[in-house]
Amino acid sequence: MSVRFWRVRALAMLLALFVGGCTAPPLLTAVLGPPLKPLPVAGRLRRPVYKPYHEETMTYNLVPPPKADWHAKLKALPLTAAGGTDWVKALNENLIKPKPGLDAKAEDEPVMDLDVVLTPKDAPDFKVTYPHKPHTQILSCDNCHTGIFQMQAGADPITMEKIFAGEYCGRCHGPVAFDPASACPRCHTAMPQ
Amino acid sequence: MRQAALWLALLVLATLLPAAQVSAEQGDIVFTRSSKEEGADYPPATFPHYVHRMQFKCYVCHDAIFKMKAGADKVSMDAIDKGKFCGTCHNATIAFGPTFESCQRCHK
Numbered sequence: 001m002s003v004r005f006w007r008v009r010a011l012a013m014l015l016a017l018f019v020g021g022c023t024a025p026p027l028l029t030a031v032l033g034p035p036l037k038p039l040p041v042a043g044r045l046r047r048p049v050y051k052p053y054h055e056e057t058m059t060y061n062l063v064p065p066p067k068a069d070w071h072a073k074l075k076a077l078p079l080t081a082a083g084g085t086d087w088v089k090a091l092n093e094n095l096i097k098p099k100p101g102l103d104a105k106a107e108d109e110p111v112m113d114l115d116v117v118l119t120p121k122d123a124p125d126f127k128v129t130y131p132h133k134p135h136t137q138i139l140s141c142d143n144c145h146t147g148i149f150q151m152q153a154g155a156d157p158i159t160m161e162k163i164f165a166g167e168y169c170g171r172c173h174g175p176v177a178f179d180p181a182s183a184c185p186r187c188h189t190a191m192p193q
Numbered sequence: 194m195r196q197a198a199l200w201l202a203l204l205v206l207a208t209l210l211p212a213a214q215v216s217a218e219q220g221d222i223v224f225t226r227s228s229k230e231e232g233a234d235y236p237p238a239t240f241p242h243y244v245h246r247m248q249f250k251c252y253v254c255h256d257a258i259f260k261m262k263a264g265a266d267k268v269s270m271d272a273i274d275k276g277k278f279c280g281t282c283h284n285a286t287i288a289f290g291p292t293f294e295s296c297q298r299c300h301k
Contacts, residue, residue, distance in 0.1 A: 070241070070243070073247060074243050074247070084219060085219075085243070087246070096246075096247045096248075098246060099249050100250050100253070101253055102253065102281070102282065102287060108250075109250075109252060137250075138246075138251045138252070139250075139251050139255075142252075142256070143251065143252060143255055143256070143261065171261065172261075175220065175263070176219070176220040176246075179219070
């Protein structure tokens, strides 16, 4: 095919595009109805893609969300003899009301009032009373049984060394619950305060 | 009996020491970064147990949302945006969502 043919064809195409470009929108509206408006973004706010060096521009003109002073609420809770928060008392005196689930209809897990007495063989003075009640008020059986403890008194070889190393009671006591180094008599109930 | 004596000595020592370092914020968990590509120099997220245990029983989170072991879950902003981990609640309905005005509440 000749070069001339392509020139004519290109010209014709340009012309068609020009005419089409000028007429198509009204034509399209006639066929499809008015153009769609962008919908408002429904639901929650979205986080734009994180870019470390644009922080000045990201935070401008934004009102911070209302902030509860959780620290002041914590300071209002009772303390133990060792100086930490007494979470057991706070719960039993209804100073905190932790919910049992995200659903408003969620129900509490069963509370079990069973004390397990553990007596170390070589140190009977250091008898331990493990109370199920304060634990099952906030924890479910699966949190401990049988991942951490057997369901049988004396079945686990618990020692203080292991507790301080973060095993058995030390899984929680230390990182989250009261520190074992600070309050021997809370577990060793036969010890003087 | 020898061991008991040893522990008694320890106990005396413990009572002599100033009230053991039980800070009021006991239970704060500082995350270690699991993803490397993005924002390596951004401050790590801190999870305050005390704020949450005032409002929820432990079994709301353990083990349904989080394992009871620091660093056991691979938490990232992507997962949070998709409603996993912290995003189960931090989605602007149960608690504040991850918007640009709230970054510093988790990343101190």
